[in-house]
Amino acid sequence: MIPQNNPLANYIGLSAEIDQAVKRVLESGWYILGDEISSFEREFAGFLGAKFVVGVANGTEAICLALKACGIKAGDKVITVSHTAVATVAAIEMIGAVPVLAEIDPGTYTMDPSSLRPLITEDTRAIVPVHLYGHPADLGPILKMAEENGLFVIEDCAQSNGAAIHDRKTGTWGHAAAFSFYPTKNLGCLGDGGAVATGDPQIYQRLIAARQYGWDRERISRTEGLNSRLDEIQAAILRIKLRRLDENNRKRAQIAERYSESLRTLPISLPTTVSGRSHVYHQYVIRFSGRSLRDRLIESLKADSIQSAVHYPVPVHLQPFFSDRFGAVALRITEEVCETILSLPMFPELTPSEIDRVCARIHQFFKEAQ
Incomplete structure (x- = not known):
C-alpha cells in the first residue's frame, strides 16, 4: 500500500531523537508551558523571521485566538475562502464573527484578490487568506486592499510552513498568522498543536493572555481567554522536526x-x-x-x-x-x-x-x- 500521507514514516526516521526528547520531558516533571515551549517559540520565530510566536493547542484555535487578538468580535465580518479545510470558517464562527466567502484563483486555488472589493462593507474587519496546498496566496493586492479599508490580515499558514513570497516566509506578512501542527502537516507533531506568529507586541501580549484564561503574570484574569496551550511533549517533538x-x-x-x-x-x-x-x-x-x-x-x-x-x-x-x-x-x-x-x-x-x-x-x- 502506498499511503496518501504517512506521518508514521516520519516518526520512524526520527524515532531515536523523538523518544529521547519525550523521555527528557517526562523526567523533567514539567509538562505545560515550560522550557520546551519557550524554546520552540523562539526557534520557530527565528525560522519564520517573525518577532513573536505563541504556541497554542491546535490550528483552529490559532485562527480563533489570532482574530481575537486583533480585536475581531461577534458580529464583525471576516472574508475568507470556501475552498479550505472547514477549520478556517469554523474558527471565525467560534468567536461569533461572520464569515464572508471570496472566490479562488483557478490556477493556484488560493484567494482571488479581484473578488474581494464587492465583499467589503462597513462591518468588515479582517481578511483570512489561506495558503492552500503549500502555495502562497497572492498577498500583495490583498494587503493593499486591507490597508485601504483599515482591515486586519490573518494568514492561514496551516499548509504553507516554509513557503515564501520573494524570499520572505508566509506567516510574516499579515498582522498575525495561524499555523497547524497536525501530524500530516509539513511540520507536524504527534498529536494536536498550533501556533500564532505576529510582529506586533500588543497582539503578542493579547495572545499570551488569551491562550490561558486571560491571565496576567499573577494568574488574574484581566481579559477574555480560554485554555489553548501547546504542551511540552509536543513542543519537544516539534523542535526536532523543525530542524529538518x-x-x-x-x-x-x-x-x-x-x-x-x-x-x-x-x-x-x-x-x-x-x-x-x-x-x-x-x-x-x-x-x-x-x-x-x-x-x-x-x-x-x-x-x-x-x-x-x-x-x-x-x-x-x-x-x-x-x-x-x-x-x-x-x-x-x-x-x-x-x-x-x-x-x-x-x-x-x-x-x-x-x-x-x-x-x-x-x-x-x-x-x-x-
Whole structure:
C-alpha cells in the first residue's frame, strides 16, 4: 500500500531523537508551558523571521485566538475562502464573527484578490487568506486592499510552513498568522498543536493572555481567554522536526518535480508555482476535465493499493451545517475545482519507485480510458 500521507514514516526516521526528547520531558516533571515551549517559540520565530510566536493547542484555535487578538468580535465580518479545510470558517464562527466567502484563483486555488472589493462593507474587519496546498496566496493586492479599508490580515499558514513570497516566509506578512501542527502537516507533531506568529507586541501580549484564561503574570484574569496551550511533549517533538523542515520541503519539491515530469503529457492540470513565490507541496494536486474521470482514477489507484484524497470534496458553503447561512452565494470556480481535483501521495519519505508506480498507474488509466 502506498499511503496518501504517512506521518508514521516520519516518526520512524526520527524515532531515536523523538523518544529521547519525550523521555527528557517526562523526567523533567514539567509538562505545560515550560522550557520546551519557550524554546520552540523562539526557534520557530527565528525560522519564520517573525518577532513573536505563541504556541497554542491546535490550528483552529490559532485562527480563533489570532482574530481575537486583533480585536475581531461577534458580529464583525471576516472574508475568507470556501475552498479550505472547514477549520478556517469554523474558527471565525467560534468567536461569533461572520464569515464572508471570496472566490479562488483557478490556477493556484488560493484567494482571488479581484473578488474581494464587492465583499467589503462597513462591518468588515479582517481578511483570512489561506495558503492552500503549500502555495502562497497572492498577498500583495490583498494587503493593499486591507490597508485601504483599515482591515486586519490573518494568514492561514496551516499548509504553507516554509513557503515564501520573494524570499520572505508566509506567516510574516499579515498582522498575525495561524499555523497547524497536525501530524500530516509539513511540520507536524504527534498529536494536536498550533501556533500564532505576529510582529506586533500588543497582539503578542493579547495572545499570551488569551491562550490561558486571560491571565496576567499573577494568574488574574484581566481579559477574555480560554485554555489553548501547546504542551511540552509536543513542543519537544516539534523542535526536532523543525530542524529538518527545510530539508523535508526540498524533498517534497523533488517529489513534485518527478510527478510533473512524468505526468506532463497527460490531459490533466498539474500544480503551478507563480513567479516570486515558493511552493512547499503540502499536497500535490492534479485537476481533471470532469468529475467522472477523477472518480474513476481514484478507483483505479485504489485497485493497485495506492491511496489518494480529495482536498476538499465539498466547499464549505455547500456543506449541510453551513449551507443555510451562506444561501445562494455564487462561487462557480470553487465548486468546479472541488469536483475535479485529486491529491496524489505526498510525504518526504515517498520513494522514487513509489512515485514511478503511481505515475505508471495513472498513465495506464488514461491509456485504457481512450
